[in-house]
Amino acid sequence: MQGKMMNQPLIVSSILEHAERYHGDTEIVSQTVEGPIHRYTYAEAHKRSKQAANALLKLGADTGSRIATLAWNNFRHFELYYAISGIGAITHTVNPRLFPEQVSWIVNDAEDQILCFDTSFSTLIESIAPQCPSVKYWIAMTNRDHMPDIRVPNLVCYEDLIASESEEFTWPRLDENSASSLCYTSGTTGNPKGVLYSHRSTLLHALSSALPDAMNLSGRDVVLPVVPMFHVNAWGLPYTAPLVGAKLVFPGDGMDGESLYQLFESEGVTFSAGVPTVWLGVLQHLRNSGSKLSTVERMIVGGAACPPALMQSFRDEYGITIQHAWGMxxxxxxxxxxxxxxxHLGLDDEERFKLDIKQGRPPFGIDLKIVDDNGNELPRDGQTSGDLLVRGYWVIDQYYNKDDSPLVDGWFPTGDVANQDKDGYLQITDRSKDVIKSGGEWISSIELENIAMSHAAVSEAAALGLSHDKWDERPLLVVVRKAGQDVSREEILAHYQGKVAKFCIPEDVIFVDEIPHTATGKVSKVTLRKQLSDYRWPAPK
Incomplete structure (x- = not known):
């Protein structure tokens, strides 16, 4: 016997409909690329999203069409999140920090038909347009006065595009399992891999993210997502905030400590989320200016492990809680x-801090387990480490454009090594792949090694991610010169120019006579790290 309840599909457009209906006068505030602060309400955002939906349909977008965005966190990007997914197309957020060849590869792999971009990326767009034959329209997310002067076919002004469209639109009743958005992940070998989210997974993720033991958001909050909307949909905050009716504040490209501080104070921000580098910049500004954050209560840090000293500084100097989060x-x-x-509330400061520096425990909808090399589940004792596996309502089943599944017996292998205590708190202790996490971005050590060894004077190379005060980790390149060669550090670094994005270029190069290997002939990075235990980054010039 089945229940006698309504069967309403879990679709993205229902979030913005709810926000308009019950939080219509709540503000969305944006620092724009053009300069001025823009503010309007959820009700106005919903109307403009419907105008954008009508416009995209006229451009030929259809169910399943991939529509790319190359943009910062701002009101137009927010509108497109809902307009694209709402018509049954797929919102494909592209990371503009990648090397241009990677950007064009991703656009081509997704077969994007339309690409919407902020004008600050105009030069990048002009360079990749000839390599992206599937893109029929290039939409500059600005008004007529700020249109870029670039040579791109079918260049369209966003504000002109939607101005003539009706504010009336009925969102289609989509299959909740249909695709809503697409993000590419990298950091391992080979080309980036697409992760295709569904309407159902996105809405369930937004609901669970808002829970008290997760991000604890409500209509009383003012939310500023510093994490970019091209980084896993800004960790879902453009969905979670309207779902609960929280005021949204978008920082645009103003990610520095002073710019963020000004927005925090002027808009009464209570909650924010970003990578450790962001909070280090904010902390430095507070210390240098003697300022205080008068409304911020909590900050979520993810993308990389938060240095304990940073957590302590915010807690002790400013009374602000930084919460660890982990995800992929x-x-x-x-x-x-x-x-x-x-x-845990009665723990002394030392014991409580030992808990705080862990990555935390899963909300409803996620299940974790730690296994040994044979797949046997390990005890949750907070000590025994193994491979971290995960399953849940918003976990990948298969990569986009890939026939095989990454799952092992229904669980996704994360590539991280971790332990879990009896209460379920996770602590990442290592990673099985040597991915370097720098400022929230992932850098492939294998790619760095391959480029180094393509130099005529290099016999062997190993890339390591070493701890860095500002960027969490930076790549250090260890090189063995070929016999009779005298290549310099500067020549090696110059060899990376034009081959990878600037943030991927190693921070330093050191030369050794020999790189240690395992019994199977692989580079022993464990041994190499021990040998380099006394290494310190050169002082900034």
Whole structure:
């Protein structure tokens, strides 16, 4: 016997409909690329999203069409999130920090038909347009006065495009399992891989993210997502905030400490989320200016491990809680958030801090387990580490354009090594792949090694991610010169120019006579790290 309840599909457009209906006068504030602050309401955003939906349909967008965005966090990007997914097309957020060849590869792999971009990326767009034959229209997300002077076919002004469209539009009743958005992840060998989210997974992720033991958001909050909307949909905040009716504040491209501080204070921000580098910049501004954050209560840090000293500084100097979170593109991305249980509230400062520096425990909808090399589940004792596996309502089943599934017996292998305590708190202890996480971006050590060894004077190379005060990790390149060659550090670094994005270029190069290997002939990075235990980054010039 089945239940006698309504069968309403879980679709993205229902979030913005709810926000308009019950939080219509709540503000969305944006620092624009053009300069001025823009502000309007959820009700106005919904109307403009419907105008954009009508416009995209006239341009030929259809169910399943991939429509790319190359943009910062701002009101137009927010509108497109809902307009694209709402008509049954797929919102494909592209990371503009990647090397141009990677951007064009991703656009081509997705077969994007339309690409919407902020004008600050005009030069990038002009360079990749000839390599992206599937893109029929290039939409500059600005008004007529700020249109870029670039040679791109079928260049369209966003504001002109939607101005003539009706504000009336009925969102189609889509299959909740149909695709809503697409993000590409990299950091391992080979080309980036696409993760294709569904309407159902996106809405369930937004609901669970808002729970008290997750991001704890409500209509009383003012949310500023510093994490970019091209980084796993800004960790879902453009969906979670309107779902609960929170005021949204978008920083645009103003990611520096001073710009963020001004927005925090002027808009009364209570909650924010970003990578450790962001909070380090904010901390430096507060210390240098003698300022205080008068409204911010909580900050979520993810993308890389938060230095304990940074957490302590915000807590002790400014009374602000930084909460660890962990996730992956393949997890939409939320996997865990560090929120204490009632029994932890009485812990002394030292014991509580030992808990706080862990990555946290999963919300409803995510399940974790730690296994040994044979797949046997390990005890949750907070000590025994193994491979981290995950499953859940918003976890990948298969990569876009890939026939095989990455799952092992229904679980996704994350590539991280971790332990879990009896209360489920996760602590990442290592990673099985040598991915370098720098400022929230992932850098492939294998790619760096391959480029180094393409130099005529290099015999062997190994790339390591070493701890860095500002960027969490930076790549260090260890090189063995070929016999009779005297290549310099500067020549090696120059060899990377034009081959990878600037943030991927190693921070330093050191030369050794021999790189240690394992019994099977692989580079022993464990041994190499021990040998380099006394290494320190050169002082900035």
């Amino acid at each position: 593109t393949e997890l939409s991305p939320l996997g865990t958030v560090n929120t204490p249980k009632s029994k």
